[in-house]
Amino acid sequence: MKAAVLQAIGSPLVVEDVPDPEPGLSDLILRVGACGICGTDLHMSENSDPNIGWRMLQPGCVMGHEFAGEVVEVGRQIRDDWRTGDRVTALPWIGCGECANCQAGRGYRCQNVINRASAVLPGAYADYCRVGGGEAIRLPDSVSFSEGALVEPLAVGLNAVRRARLQAGDRVLIIGAGPVGLTVAMWCRFFGAQHIVVSDLVPARAQRSLALGATAVVDASRGDVPAQAADAANGPPGVIFDCVGVPGSLQLAIDYAAPDARVVVVGLCMAGDHLFPTKALVKELDISFSFVYRQEDFATVLHLLGEGRINGAAMISDRIDLAALPEAFEALKQPNKQIKVMFEADN
Ligand SMILES: [Zn+2]
Ligand SMILES: [Zn+2]
Numbered sequence: 001m002k003a004a005v006l007q008a009i010g011s012p013l014v015v016e017d018v019p020d021p022e023p024g025l026s027d028l029i030l031r032v033g034a035c036g037i038c039g040t041d042l043h044m045s046e047n048s049d050p051n052i053g054w055r056m057l058q059p060g061c062v063m064g065h066e067f068a069g070e071v072v073e074v075g076r077q078i079r080d081d082w083r084t085g086d087r088v089t090a091l092p093w094i095g096c097g098e099c100a101n102c103q104a105g106r107g108y109r110c111q112n113v114i115n116r117a118s119a120v121l122p123g124a125y126a127d128y129c130r131v132g133g134g135e136a137i138r139l140p141d142s143v144s145f146s147e148g149a150l151v152e153p154l155a156v157g158l159n160a161v162r163r164a165r166l167q168a169g170d171r172v173l174i175i176g177a178g179p180v181g182l183t184v185a186m187w188c189r190f191f192g193a194q195h196i197v198v199s200d201l202v203p204a205r206a207q208r209s210l211a212l213g214a215t216a217v218v219d220a221s222r223g224d225v226p227a228q229a230a231d232a233a234n235g236p237p238g239v240i241f242d243c244v245g246v247p248g249s250l251q252l253a254i255d256y257a258a259p260d261a262r263v264v265v266v267g268l269c270m271a272g273d274h275l276f277p278t279k280a281l282v283k284e285l286d287i288s289f290s291f292v293y294r295q296e297d298f299a300t301v302l303h304l305l306g307e308g309r310i311n312g313a314a315m316i317s318d319r320i321d322l323a324a325l326p327e328a329f330e331a332l333k334q335p336n337k338q339i340k341v342m343f344e345a346d347n
Pocket of ligand 1: 038039040065066152153
């Protein structure tokens with residue numbers, strides 16, 4: 001099969017022939033219908049620092065963890081549960097299925113987890129990919145493969161908003177209008193926040209959040225974000241999401257927060273950072289960190305997509321085929337106006 005391979009850290013992807021995936025006893029093989037390009041893949045493909053506090057990619061890997069597709073092969077142990085032709089999305093990892101973390105839907109904490117984009121579990125920037133039967137979930141008929149591929153980033157946003165313990169009437173400030181910031185805006189809207197202000201250094205990026213749930217935008221390049229945000233929301237923000245994840249962005253969130261605010265860090269900062277804890281202490285901020293999602297979040301998001309109660313398709317800003325994926329991936333490393341670029345097999 002063809003796949004877009006990361007031959008070396010920091011180098012462009014190359015579409016080449018790789019071995020077809022083989023199903024383990026409890027695995028499914030999917031023909032990939034769609035796979036979103038994710039900022040995490042962009043960051044990790046360039047990161048060669050082993051001290052990021054998370055795993056590092058190895059040369060020769062295939063990324064792509066936001067996908068949906070059609071089952072073309074079913075592992076021998078799970079043939080009562082799955083059929084070829086089933087349309088599914090899946091959690092990106094494969095857990096042991098038996099430990100307390102797996103049972104709690106947190107396979108990413110499993111001691112024996114197999115991570116995607118590893119040598120044994122290539123990702124879905126490819127014609128086919130392997131998923132765990134225990135991690136797969138069927139798409140409702142009304143949900144396309146591309147919408148199915150949005151379940152993962154939407155689940156990231158859902159988990160972040162849960163961490164914020166959002167309440168109706170909250171004044172929210174979202175720092176960063178990338179895909180994560182936009183999904184967070186969408187869920188803040190869904191859960192009834194009164195003011196949802198999105199701030200970005202690029203005004204055009206902030207503007208597009210208005211179609212996805214934001215009630216106002218702030219042009220951070222004009223400076224004094226707290227005053228602009230308070231203006232837009234009739235008061236200082238009580239909930240702040242750091243959806244940027246670069247050195248200094250958490251400090252900004254702390255600086256912008258009202259006393260007693262909840263700060264949720266969602267952006268993945270791949271470098272050491274320096275901050276002034278006292279600034280958070282005197283405001284008695286609740287700072288929490290949000291990482292991925294629980295398995296049940298996938299089911300929740302899929303249900304809401306299937307019922308048309310959330311609109312994921314508004315996030316898709318471009319659709320490409322596999323041959324165009326390396327060029328699109330490189331383009332996303334530069335400043336751009338894309339939200340979610342979707343690789344679609346039938347494009
Ligand atoms: Zn992602
Ligand atoms: Zn486990």
